Amino acid sequence: MAPRAMFAVYAAIIAKVICCTSAQSTKQEKELNFRPIIGILSQELSRGMKIALNESDYTMYIAASYVKFFETGGARVVPILINQNETYYRNIVKSVNGLVFPGGSASITNSSGYGRAGRILYDLVLQEAEAGVEIPLMTICLGFEMLMYLEANNTRPLVSCKAQSRADPLYMRLGWQDSQLFGEAPDDVIQTLRTSNSTSNFHKFCVLEETFYELGLNESYNILSTSYDDNALEYISTVEHQSLPIYGFQWHPEKNLFEWKFDSIPHTGDAVRSSQYMANLFVDKVRQNHQKFESEEEELNALIYNYQPIHIEKLYRSSFHQCYYF
Template sequence: MMVVPRVVISAALLLAALLVTDAQYSYNLRPIIGVLSQAPSDSLLSGLVDKNYTGFIAASYVKYLESAGARVVPVLTHQDDAYYENLVHSLNGFLFPGGGVSITNTSGYGAAGQKIYDLVKELNSKGIYVPLWGTCLGFEMLTYLGANYVNLLTACNANNKADPLNLQDGYLDSRIFSQLPEDSVNSLRTLNVTVNFHHHCITPEVFKSSGLSDEFKLLATSWDSDGREYVALMEHQDLPIYGSQFHPEKNQFEWSTSKTHTAIPHYLKSLEVSQSLANFFVEQARQNNQSFTTEKEEEVALIYNYHPFYTVWSTYTQVYFFR
C-alpha cells in the first residue's frame, strides 16, 4: 500500500478548506457600490479654474469602499427613472454620503436618493440582497424617507467633535455589531473614534415616538457639545439598510488643515474601526451577484473614468467633480 506523506495530505486539506471557506464567505468577489453625488457649493467650486460642474463626490468615500475591496460608480443626479432603475439592478450596493444639500426631493440628491431608496427596498422585498448605507446627511435622509417624508430633525451642535458611542440594549443582536471584530466594538464603546460634522440630528425620544423605531433599530447614540443625546447609528429592522450620523470615511482619508476639522481621529484604533465598518458594508454587498449587462457598460460607469481634484482650499482633501 502506498503511503502518502502527511505533509501532502495537510496541504491538500488546507487548500480545500480555504476554497470552501471562501465560497461560503462571499460569492461575489467583484462588488461595485454606487455613491450618490450632489450639487457642489460655491465655496467648493471657488478653487477651480473651470467652475462649470453640477455634481461632486468626496474622494474619501471612494477610497473608503475601495479599501474594503469594492469598486465605485458615481450616481449622478437629475437623471431619468430608467437611469436609476438600471443602476439598482446592476450594482451591489449604495452609499448616500454626507454633504450640505436638502434631504427632500427639492434637491437632486434628495430626489435621486428617494428613488434609489424605494427601488432598493423593492428589490430586497423580492429576495435580492442589496445593501444601502447613509452617512451624516445620508443618515438624515434615511430617517426622512423611513418616516414617510416627515422631517424629524432638530438642531444639534456636533461639529468637529469625536466621540465614543453609547451602545443600546440588544446591539449585539444587530447585523452590524454581530459581524464587527470585538476589538472594534470595544473601541466604539470606549474611545473617541467616531467624528461628527453635523448641525441637525434626531433624538432618541423622537426616533421612538415618531414610529421610526418600527422601521429602524436604534443601535447607538452620542452627545453633542450642549449635552443633547442623538441617534448615532441605526439599521433597518429587516432590510440591509444602515445609517451613521458620524463619518467613518474621514478617519483614514480626510486630512483637512482647516481649524474646523481638527477633531478627525487618525490613531490606530480609529483606523481599525473605520476599516471594520467598511469591511462590514462591502461584505454585505457581496451577498448579491448583480452586474452590468456588458463589460463595456461597466467600464464606462466606473469612477476610474474621472480624476480627483486636490481641493486644499476646502474641507475635503480630494473631490471628484461631474458635469
C-alpha cells in the same frame, strides 16, 4: 480499544470535520461576488465650490474620501449622478451591488437633486428587497438624515444640535450584540468605539430618540447607539434596518482614514482599525449581491476610473482634500 486504534478513530473524525469545514468554506466563497461595485450618490456643488470652479461646467461632486473608503474594503465605485430620469436610477439599482448616500450639505428633500435621487433609489432598494434581491445601503451623516426622512415618508425628523468637529464614543443600546453591524465585531473594535473618542462628527442636525418613535421609525429600524453634542444633548448615532442590510451612521467612518483638515478627526491606530472594520463589513455584505452591468463596456464606462479627483483645498478653504466632479 487499544490506544493506537483509538488514535486512528479520532484522527479520522478530525480529518472528516476539517474536510467538511473546508468544503463548506469553499462553497460559501464560490457563492460570493469578488468583483463588487458600489454606487455612491453625488450631490450639488457647495457655494464655495461654485465660486472656486466658476469657469467649469461641473454641477455635482463626490468627496474622494468616500471613494477611497470603500475601495479599501475591496470594492470598485460607480458615481451616481443627480437630476437623471427614473430609468437611469433603475438601471443603476439593477447593475450595482451596493449603494451609499454620503455626507455633505445638500437638501434631503425633493428641492435638491440629491434628495430627489435619494427618494427614487431608496424606494427601488425596498422594491428589490420585496422581490428577493437585497442591495446593501450605507448612509453617512447627511445620508443618514435623509434615510430617516425618507423612511418617515418625507417628514422631517431633525432638530438643531451642535456636533461640529467632535470626536466621541458610541453609547451602545440594548441589543447591539445581536446587530449586523456590531454583533460580530472584534472585541478590540467594540472597545475602541465604546470607550474612546473614536468617531468623527460634523453635523448641525440630529435625530432624537423621541422623534424616532413618534415617526414610527422603530417599526423598521433599530437604534444601535447614541452620542452627545456640545450641550450634552443625546442623539441617535447609529441605526440599522431590522431585516435588510441598510445602515445609518450619523458619524463619519471614512474621515479617520482619509481626512486631515481638522484636529478633531481621530487618527490613532485603534480609531483607524475601527473605521476599516466598517468598510470591510459593508463590502462583505455587498459581495453577497451578484448583479452586474449588462456588458463589460457599460461597466467600464460607469466606473469612477473615468474621472480624476481634484485637489480642492488648493482652490478654496474646504473640509475635503480631494473631490470628484461631474
